[in-house]
Amino acid sequence: MLISTGIPTKEDLGRVMPPVQRLAKGPVAMAECFQKIPCNPCAASCPVNAIHIGEDINECPTIDFDLCTGCGTCLTKCPGLAIFIIDESRGDTTALVRLPFEYLPLPEAGQYAMCLDRAGKELGWFKVARVIRGNSRNLTHTICVEVPRELSMEVRNIREGSYRNG
Ligand code: SF4
Ligand code: SF4
Known part of the structure; x- marks a missing residue:
């Protein structure tokens, strides 16, 4: 399914999901990277060396959740x-849920955004807690949304422009 649709299965996600106990302790990264491609900026940028790819740059990253801050x-x-x-703490x-976002317009903190799952299905309007704008060195914005905890492993995007106040 992943190869044909780009959408990971529960089994795929189970291999990269942080343990429940770690999720309860504070924010932690989850790399949903399943294709073997020559890529390693994640590992190269981690200040605590929590991401490992190994000698073959085509390998998928793994995260040491105890090291990750x-x-x-x-x-x-x-x-x-x-x-x-x-962050389930x-x-x-x-x-x-903090997610990467490369569209405009950006929502503003305090607004509600239509949140989507990995397949683009609408999951509901949830509050935007924080917006971190990209800069000239890094154009990727990040959006932090406050979601029901049972959706923390489902919400993975917001619909660009679908923002409302309250
Ligand atoms: S290897 Fe790392 S930087 Fe490259 S796509 Fe996968 S998660 Fe992203
Ligand atoms: S500590 Fe490393 S793996 Fe964790 S969020 Fe920061 S850069 Fe990513």
Whole structure:
């Protein structure tokens, strides 16, 4: 399914998902990178060397979730927009999902954005907690959305321009 649709299966995701205990401790990266391609900016940019690709640059990255601080550097460097930062440590029924975004217009913090799953299916209007604009060195923006915790492994995009206040 991944090869024909580009959408990972539950089994694919199970191989790269941080453990539940780690997710509850604070923000952590999840690399949804399943194709063997010559690419390594994620590993090269990680300040704590938490991402490993190995000697063959075609291998898919693996993340040491205990080392990862959830800083998000790798997310902004990934040309495949394949890295997400998940935070389930808020102590309530919500989670934060930080995702890469390369469209305009950007939403504003406090607005609600239509959130989508990996296949583009609408999951609901959820609050934009933070917007980090790209800059001249890195054009990738990042959007942080506050979602119901049960959707932290589902929300992976927002629909560009579908923003509303409240
Ligand atoms: S979020 Fe930060 S610490 Fe974690 S893997 Fe990415 S760059 Fe490394
Ligand atoms: S930078 Fe992105 S596309 Fe490249 S290996 Fe890392 S996760 Fe995969």
